[in-house]
Amino acid sequence: MTPFQTLQGIAAPLDQPNADTDQIAPARFLRRPRQEGYSQFLFHDLRFDEKGGEKAEFVLNRPDFKSAQILIVNRNFGGGSSREQAVWCLVDSGIRCVIGSTFGDIFYNNSINHGLLLIKQDENVCKHLRDQLHASPGASLSIDLPNQSFTGPDGHRYTFSIEESRKKRLLDGLDEIGLTFKYETQMRAFETNFRQKHPWLFRVS
Amino acid sequence: MTQPQTMFAKIWQRHLICEDSDGRSLLHVSRHFAHDGSWHAFSFLQARGLTVRHPDQLFTTPDHGVSTHSHHIEDIHDADQLRVVKGLDANAKKYGFTVFGLNDPRQGIIHVVGPEQGLTQPGLLIVCGDSHTSTHGALGALSFGIGASEVCHVLATQSIWQRKPKTMRVNIEGELSEGVSAKDVILALIEKIGANGAAGHVIEYMGSTIESMSMEARLTLCNMSIEAGARAGLIAPDETTYLYLKGKPYSPAGTDWDLAQAYWQSLPSDEGAQFDTEVSFNATDLSPRVTWGNSPEESLPISKCVPSAKDYPAQQQESIQATLEYMGLKSGEPLEHVPIDIVFIGSCTNGRIEDLRAAAAVAKRGHAVVPAIVVPGSSLVKSQAEKEGLDQVFIKAGFQWRESGCSMCVGMNGDLVPSGQRCASTTNRNFRGRQGPGSRTHLMSPAMAAAAALTGHLTDVRKILNGEPA
Numbered sequence: 001m002t003p004f005q006t007l008q009g010i011a012a013p014l015d016q017p018n019a020d021t022d023q024i025a026p027a028r029f030l031r032r033p034r035q036e037g038y039s040q041f042l043f044h045d046l047r048f049d050e051k052g053g054e055k056a057e058f059v060l061n062r063p064d065f066k067s068a069q070i071l072i073v074n075r076n077f078g079g080g081s082s083r084e085q086a087v088w089c090l091v092d093s094g095i096r097c098v099i100g101s102t103f104g105d106i107f108y109n110n111s112i113n114h115g116l117l118l119i120k121q122d123e124n125v126c127k128h129l130r131d132q133l134h135a136s137p138g139a140s141l142s143i144d145l146p147n148q149s150f151t152g153p154d155g156h157r158y159t160f161s162i163e164e165s166r167k168k169r170l171l172d173g174l175d176e177i178g179l180t181f182k183y184e185t186q187m188r189a190f191e192t193n194f195r196q197k198h199p200w201l202f203r204v205s
Numbered sequence: 206m207t208q209p210q211t212m213f214a215k216i217w218q219r220h221l222i223c224e225d226s227d228g229r230s231l232l233h234v235s236r237h238f239a240h241d242g243s244w245h246a247f248s249f250l251q252a253r254g255l256t257v258r259h260p261d262q263l264f265t266t267p268d269h270g271v272s273t274h275s276h277h278i279e280d281i282h283d284a285d286q287l288r289v290v291k292g293l294d295a296n297a298k299k300y301g302f303t304v305f306g307l308n309d310p311r312q313g314i315i316h317v318v319g320p321e322q323g324l325t326q327p328g329l330l331i332v333c334g335d336s337h338t339s340t341h342g343a344l345g346a347l348s349f350g351i352g353a354s355e356v357c358h359v360l361a362t363q364s365i366w367q368r369k370p371k372t373m374r375v376n377i378e379g380e381l382s383e384g385v386s387a388k389d390v391i392l393a394l395i396e397k398i399g400a401n402g403a404a405g406h407v408i409e410y411m412g413s414t415i416e417s418m419s420m421e422a423r424l425t426l427c428n429m430s431i432e433a434g435a436r437a438g439l440i441a442p443d444e445t446t447y448l449y450l451k452g453k454p455y456s457p458a459g460t461d462w463d464l465a466q467a468y469w470q471s472l473p474s475d476e477g478a479q480f481d482t483e484v485s486f487n488a489t490d491l492s493p494r495v496t497w498g499n500s501p502e503e504s505l506p507i508s509k510c511v512p513s514a515k516d517y518p519a520q521q522q523e524s525i526q527a528t529l530e531y532m533g534l535k536s537g538e539p540l541e542h543v544p545i546d547i548v549f550i551g552s553c554t555n556g557r558i559e560d561l562r563a564a565a566a567v568a569k570r571g572h573a574v575v576p577a578i579v580v581p582g583s584s585l586v587k588s589q590a591e592k593e594g595l596d597q598v599f600i601k602a603g604f605q606w607r608e609s610g611c612s613m614c615v616g617m618n619g620d621l622v623p624s625g626q627r628c629a630s631t632t633n634r635n636f637r638g639r640q641g642p643g644s645r646t647h648l649m650s651p652a653m654a655a656a657a658a659l660t661g662h663l664t665d666v667r668k669i670l671n672g673e674p675a
Binding site: 026 | 236244362617
């Protein structure tokens with residue numbers, strides 16, 4: 001997992017609310033092996049027409065936003081299906097940070113496992129940022145995770161909150177499973193006790 | 206005296222291994238469900254040289270990618286789907302966990318199979334790499350969907366890190382009128398609180414409407430908790446729960462039953478337990494509903510008209526207009542005039558035996574005028590329906606009778622709604638392209654979907670039940 005420290009990059013505005021994970025990563029692509037890459041599937045049916053041609057009007061197809069590393073989104077981004085492939089599509093396409101007012105819970109949890117930083121801001125802040133990006137396409141945002149702040153296209157500095165454990169994992173690129181095994185003693189003791197308390201769950205049928 | 210506790214808090218506490226310095230909880234997973242799509246997580250596990258920690262706590266069945274035309278493995282034509290369906294069997298052999306395989310009579314959608322087998326029980330903590338894991342909360346199990354990396358974590362450690370969610374009590378009172386089902390109740394709730402209205406919360410459903418619901422109706426309700434953004438939905442175990450569980454293959458029996466039931470009876474939220482958020486409504490006046498938009502929050506009673514963007518705050522008008530264009534709907538048109546191209550009855554939301562009975566009761570009053578597909582939620586639901594003769598009712602009425610699987614709800618197995626076509630669907634998501642690129646989905650109950658099949662347009666099922674000609 002790539003550690004996340006600071007990032008200066010082009011930001012793209014995504015205006016539609018409820019951009020669910022079905023739209024971020026359509027179902028028919030989800031069984032491709034992870035190592036083959038998922039960038040070509042990001043927003044596939046919004047980006048491409050039925051013949052596979054790029055839809056010129058879709059924001060990430062516009063020349064100014066093609067190399068965006070940051071998305072400013074509308075409410076309830078990443079709701080719906082638990083498919084982690086939505087995160088794979090984003091990170092494989094070079095998106096490292098998404099700023100929005102609300103995110104789907106499962107998507108929020110999935111993002112951390114692939115070094116994708118999600119920043120929560122009020123919807124009016126997000127709208128203001130999207131408006132600025134529409135007015136000056138190709139503008140950059142600058143994100144500083146250690147200091148929990150970012151700077152908008154107009155130079156205004158915003159702060160954000162993030163849980164300490166998420167921040168640490170992003171900064172260090174740490175893997176969760178390795179961390180959990182440090183609790184092996186507690187896990188083992190818990191499991192022994194749990195099996196004694198719920199014997200009916202473990203009878204061999 | 207101890208503080209009154211919610212059922213959620215009791216189950217959480219029962220599974221709490223420890224907390225870290227950041228206030229996160231490491232929770233034991235008492236039962237882990239998986240399906241063909243969990244293949245990526247097994248690949249991650251193998252790539253990291255890890256193994257399944259407790260195969261006796263893992264139960265699986267292929268559902269997303271299976272053909273509904275037949276359960277012969279050769280009938281899965283897509284190489285990617287074939288690989289993952291075969292992969293589930295191979296992984297079950299390799300690691301020694303249970304799989305109800307493609308040809309096992311117990312195969313089905315994992316969220317139908319878990320309760321049906323008695324694997325889903327009150328007071329358990331259940332996870333699965335699928336958002337509709339919330340379904341299992343109907344039996345009082347704290348159940349939620351997770352992503353592939355988290356599935357890998359559970360396979361390796363039988364545990365999961367979570368931050369304690371908030372709690373929301375949804376109190377629903379009143380008797381449902383004829384033609385109104387759990388599907389209409391949950392669509393009404395989501396319209397009321399929004400598709401992200403329960404984000405960060407675990408919902409506990411209470412009230413007289415819930416108490417008088419069958420287990421199958423409760424499963425429908427909890428299934429769509431995720432469409433309100435909730436982490437999970439819960440219903441306290443009661444006599445309905447115990448009657449449902451008694452005698453199921455994996456239910457406790459004999460003295461084990463008494464032991465288990467003693468735990469189950471300790472679970473309901475204590476009198477005076479505090480919830481972070483309270484929502485209540487009366488279900489007496491609910492009518493059958495349909496969705497008109499691309500979010501489950503966009504539903505209306507069937508008697509209403511297609512809304513207009515002008516009815517919405519300025520900020521939302523553009524996206525509402527885009528939705529109406531995608532859906533090909535005219536503002537002001539009565540919903541009952543909207544023509545339908547195809548009907549789908551099935552899914553983890555509405556693919557259980559009571560759903561098929563409700564649909565068949567409508568289907569027998571006419572003949573389908575558009576293609577209509579019935580996909581039982583499990584192979585056992587299918588055989589039960591056949592015992593009751595429901596398959597013959599559907600076939601006589603011109604509906605297709607298929608093998609069980611997720612099918613057209615997620616469109617991964619080739620069952621798709623063609624681009625531009627409009628589907629009356631008993632599923633859970635009306636997202637753009639959910640049932641295939643360019644598909645237009647209207648969510649509704651099984652009875653309402655069957656009614657649409659008979660008339661070829663969105664229809665108030667009560668008219669058909671009251672004898673109006675289809």
